[in-house]
Amino acid sequence: MREVRKFKPSNIIVHILLLILVLINLFPLYWMVTFSLKNNDEILGYSYVDEATGERVLVPPNHVGLPQHWEWGNYNKAMNTGNMGQYFINSLAVSTSVIAITVIASFMATYALTRMVWKGRKMMNKFFMLGLTIPIHAAIVPVFTILSKMKLLNTYAALIVPYAAFSLSMGILISIGFMGDIPYDLDEAAFLDGCGVWKIFFRVIAPLMMPAIATVGIYTFLQCWNELLFATIFVSSGKYRTLPVGVQQLFGQYTTDWGPIGAALTIATLPTMIVYILLSKRIQDSFIAGAVKG
Amino acid sequence: MKRTFTYKLNIFLFLLPALILFIGILIAPIIMSAYYSFHEFNLVANTDMEYVGLNNYRILFSSMLTNPNTGKLYANSMYLGDALAHSLILAALSTFIQLPLALIIALKLSKGIRGERAYLSIFFMPVLISTVIIGRLWMNIYDPGQAGLLNAGLRALGIDKWLFPAITSRITSSKLPFTGQWTGFRETALLAAFIPILWQYVGYHMLLMYAGIKGVPADLLEAAQLDGCTEGQVNRFIIIPYIKPILKVCVIFAVTGSLKSFDLIYALMKDTSRAELPSTLMYKLLFLHQRYGLGSTVAVILIVLCFLFAMLISLAFRDKGAKVA
Numbered sequence: 001m002r003e004v005r006k007f008k009p010s011n012i013i014v015h016i017l018l019l020i021l022v023l024i025n026l027f028p029l030y031w032m033v034t035f036s037l038k039n040n041d042e043i044l045g046y047s048y049v050d051e052a053t054g055e056r057v058l059v060p061p062n063h064v065g066l067p068q069h070w071e072w073g074n075y076n077k078a079m080n081t082g083n084m085g086q087y088f089i090n091s092l093a094v095s096t097s098v099i100a101i102t103v104i105a106s107f108m109a110t111y112a113l114t115r116m117v118w119k120g121r122k123m124m125n126k127f128f129m130l131g132l133t134i135p136i137h138a139a140i141v142p143v144f145t146i147l148s149k150m151k152l153l154n155t156y157a158a159l160i161v162p163y164a165a166f167s168l169s170m171g172i173l174i175s176i177g178f179m180g181d182i183p184y185d186l187d188e189a190a191f192l193d194g195c196g197v198w199k200i201f202f203r204v205i206a207p208l209m210m211p212a213i214a215t216v217g218i219y220t221f222l223q224c225w226n227e228l229l230f231a232t233i234f235v236s237s238g239k240y241r242t243l244p245v246g247v248q249q250l251f252g253q254y255t256t257d258w259g260p261i262g263a264a265l266t267i268a269t270l271p272t273m274i275v276y277i278l279l280s281k282r283i284q285d286s287f288i289a290g291a292v293k294g
Numbered sequence: 295m296k297r298t299f300t301y302k303l304n305i306f307l308f309l310l311p312a313l314i315l316f317i318g319i320l321i322a323p324i325i326m327s328a329y330y331s332f333h334e335f336n337l338v339a340n341t342d343m344e345y346v347g348l349n350n351y352r353i354l355f356s357s358m359l360t361n362p363n364t365g366k367l368y369a370n371s372m373y374l375g376d377a378l379a380h381s382l383i384l385a386a387l388s389t390f391i392q393l394p395l396a397l398i399i400a401l402k403l404s405k406g407i408r409g410e411r412a413y414l415s416i417f418f419m420p421v422l423i424s425t426v427i428i429g430r431l432w433m434n435i436y437d438p439g440q441a442g443l444l445n446a447g448l449r450a451l452g453i454d455k456w457l458f459p460a461i462t463s464r465i466t467s468s469k470l471p472f473t474g475q476w477t478g479f480r481e482t483a484l485l486a487a488f489i490p491i492l493w494q495y496v497g498y499h500m501l502l503m504y505a506g507i508k509g510v511p512a513d514l515l516e517a518a519q520l521d522g523c524t525e526g527q528v529n530r531f532i533i534i535p536y537i538k539p540i541l542k543v544c545v546i547f548a549v550t551g552s553l554k555s556f557d558l559i560y561a562l563m564k565d566t567s568r569a570e571l572p573s574t575l576m577y578k579l580l581f582l583h584q585r586y587g588l589g590s591t592v593a594v595i596l597i598v599l600c601f602l603f604a605m606l607i608s609l610a611f612r613d614k615g616a617k618v619a
Contacts, residue, residue, distance in 0.1 A: 014402055021399070022416050024493070031443055032431050043441045063446045101315075109312035112305050128312070133604050134320055135554045137573055137593045141330055141586055142323035145337065165319030168312055197304050226424035228557040229573070233581065244426040248561055258434070258441060265427050272422045280415045283422070287498070288505040291543050 032269070036074055036262030037067040043258045074259035075267070082260060083238060084267045087246035091225055094159050094242060098224045099217045101164040106171030106216065107209055110179050111201050113172070115187060125176075131169030136229060139166075147234060158234040159242065163224040170223075171216045174289050178212035179205065215286040218279070225272065243268045324597060330590035338584050350591040361583070372578065374592065377570045378599075380484055384571075385552035385603075387488050388495075393544055395492075396499035401529055403500075404507040414504060417497035425494065429561025432490040436476040436562075445474040483568035487559055495551075499544045506537035542611040549607065550600045572596050 035043055045061035062068065079085045112118075113125050143162055147153045182205060190200045228244045235241055241249075247268055250261050276283055331350055333343040353359055354374040360367055399417065403410045420428065435443045448454040454474065462472040467480040476486040510533055518528050534541070556573035559566050566574040572592055580589035 011407065014407060018399075018402070018407075018413055022413065025416055025420065025497075028431055028435060028443075028493070031435075035434075035441075045440050061440050061446065063441075063443060101311075105311040105315060108308045108310075112308035116301075116305050116308070118302070118305050124309070128316060131316060131320055133550065133600055134324065135550070135596055135600050137554065137556075137576060138327055138597045139319055139323040140576075140593060141580065141590045142326035143319060145326075148337070161315070162319050165315040168316055172312070197301075197308075201308075222422060226426070226557075228424075228426050228560065229577075244424050244557070247424070247426050247430055250430070261430070261434070265431055268427055269423055272424075273419070276415075276419060276422050280418075284414070284418060284501055287418075287421070287501060291502050291547070292505065292540065 029269075031063075032262055032265055034066060035258055036266045037070050037072070038062065038259060038262075039069060039071045040258060042068060071259055074263040077257075077260040078263035078267055082246070082250065082264050083241075084243070084246060084264050086238070087241050087243045088267070088271075090156075090240055091242040091244075094156055094163065095221050095224050097156065097160045098163040098167060099220050101160065102167040102171045102220045103213055103216055105164065106168055106175050107179075107206065107212070108201070109168075110172055110175035111197075111205060114176055114179050115184075115200075115205070116197065125172075128169055128172050131166065132173070136162075136166055140229070140233060144233060154235055154237045154240055156240055159224070159227075159230060159240075162230055162234070163220075163227065167220040167223055170219055170290050174216050174219065174286070175209070175212050177289060178209055178215070182208050214282060215289055218283050218286040219290050222272070327590045327593045327597070330587055331594045332587075334585070334587035336584045337586055346587065350587050351595075354588065354591055354595075359588075368583070372567075372570070372575055374572065374575060374595070377572045377575045380569055381553050381555065381571050383484060384488060384491070384555065385549040388491065388548035388552055389545055392492050392496055393499055393541075393548060396496050396544070397503055397534075397541075399496075400500045400503035400507055401533065404504050405525075414501065418501050419497065420494045421498045421501075423494070425557035426561045428490050428494050429558045432486075432493075433477070433562050436474075436486060438474045438476075438478070442474065444476070448474070477563045477568065480568050483563065487562055487569050490558060490562065491555070495548075499548070502540050502544055503537060506540035507533055510536045538611060542607060545611075546604050546607050549603050553596060553599055553603065 041059075042062045045059055047056050047058045049055070050057050109128065113121050113128075139162060144153075147158050152158050186204050186208075187200055190204050195203065226244060227242075228248065231242045231245045232248070235245070247264060250264055330343075332345060332347060334346050334350070335341055335343045359372050403413055407413075434441070436445075437443075438445060440446075445454065448457065458472050458474065461482065465472060465479055465481050470479075472479065472482070475482075477483050514532055514536075515528060518532050523531070554573060555571055556577070559569055559571055559574050560577070563569065566578075572595070576589050576592040576596075579585045579592065
């Protein structure tokens with residue numbers, strides 16, 4: 001069948017259309033990386049007076065081509081003046097803490113929801129699943145009030161706790177799928193050996209949930225790495241600012257200096273892209289796991 | 295007796311971390327927001343809560359939003375009706391343009407075309423980029439000056455010569471001529487916001503649909519082929535009904551995503567009022583004008599709408615499924 005398909009002329013048309021889509025997909029990113037390495041003259045175009053003829057010569061902007069002079073200094077500016085390095089570390093600290101909390105809390109809840117027998121556990125499951133639909137806007141004013149009363153605004157915790165709470169429903173949803181695949185015989189064997197629920201959870205179940213950590217972790221990571229609304233409102237000091245807010249702040253700083261903006265955008269994009277190239281199948285699978293079971 | 299008690303205590307302890315987070319950050323704030331929506335107060339000036347009944351709801355839906363200090367309307371009229379209309383337009387564009395496009399690509403890719411994994415991975419990539427970065431990048435693409443990529447492309451192809459006057463003639467919100475300020479006019483701003491959304495999320499829906507199509511049992515497809523079904527018939531009568539649950543998830547994501555959308559508009563435009571969405575309106579009310587009661591009211595309306603649409607979409611899909619069966 002495969003051979004027949006290869007020579008079908010309609011497939012060539014499909015490939016051409018798909019390649020056009022690939023171009024549309026990649027070109028803005030290529031453009032971003034190239035303008036991050038150009039100077040303003042190249043980006044905006046410029047004019048000069050030719051000394052031999054005395055005429056004004058217009059040099060049009062270089063939109064599509066590679067940079068003529070590679071301006072690596074733009075990256076220095078973005079890192080130093082734009083402070084992207086600090087924001088990068090902040091984002092990393094917040095994301096990893098959120099992953100840790102989400103994984104622990106959702107594994108424990110999932111254990112109680114699926115391995116322990118009690119009345120109302122189905123209702124409790126539905127209750128947690130409400131979180132999939134609740135928009136984060138619901139929490140803004142009350143959480144802002146609570147954080148400001150507890151003097152927690154402008155700390156890492158101001159982002160970590162709300163992010164973990166909003167990642168929880170998806171964490172539980174994914175964990176239920178994974179925990180369901182672990183055979184109940186293991187629990188029974190451990191129980192007969194005299195293990196209590198805590199020992200069963202930590203010694204038997206948790207070690208077998210390693211693949212779930214990756215899936216929950218990836219999903220959670222991308223949610224908080226890219227989040228803007230909470231990050232803008234709950235943190236105003238540059239010390240704890242995360243990458244998306246840092247990028248947003250570039251509005252005021254260099255509205256006319258394109259190169260450093262491009263550099264900042266590239267710095268903020270590159271890590272996720274590298275991780276994606278290394279783990280593309282895994283990342284896609286965690287998005288599928290999150291949606292298909294919902 | 296003691297054992298059952300320990301057992302129950304353990305259940306509670308296992309649920310405790312999740313319950314604290316979930317109730318503390320999601321459930322209690324919803325109730326608090328609902329309470330706030332009947333009040334007006336200022337967190338910065340630390341004023342007392344003043345009970346105003348349904349007044350916040352009335353104000354938001356009547357475009358009578360005035361500045362309490364001057365008694366006049368705010369400079370950029372803030373009307374929830376417009377913001378809701380904008381987000382519903384975005385929802386409709388997402389559902390009727392983005393999802394069919396995603397479905398067509400997913401159907402083509404899932405039939406074993408060469409390099410399907412590479413195509414899939416490339417199309418999905420923008421999903422992982424922060425929406426703020428995409429907004430900021432597209433702001434540069436739309437730039438009305440010399441450097442803007444879109445206008446440079448239109449100029450190079452000579453399209454601007456007839457397209458710009460044509461747009462100018464349709465603009466009623468301003469007397470300025472349209473010279474490529476895509477985010478600068480009410481008539482073009484929303485569409486300018488939709489293009490990056492389409493660009494970013496079409497791959498997401500495509501991936502979900504692709505995974506669903508790959509889950510269709512092979513014998514079902516073989517049987518259809520043996521019966522002489524064309525590709526179009528297989529798509530229409532076997533694959534699409536089979537992946538209905540996933541299509542439902544996609545529609546819910548597209549619609550609730552449009553209602554909640556904030557990052558892109560906020561990053562794409564310096565002045566969001568030309569494509570105001572409920573969340574950007576809420577942000578302005580809260581942090582520009584310190585109208586915390588009104589902001590909470592917008593939040594409550596958003597929560598209700600998200601649940602309402604999720605329910606309606608589920609119902610719509612359930613009915614059709616029953617008819618097919």
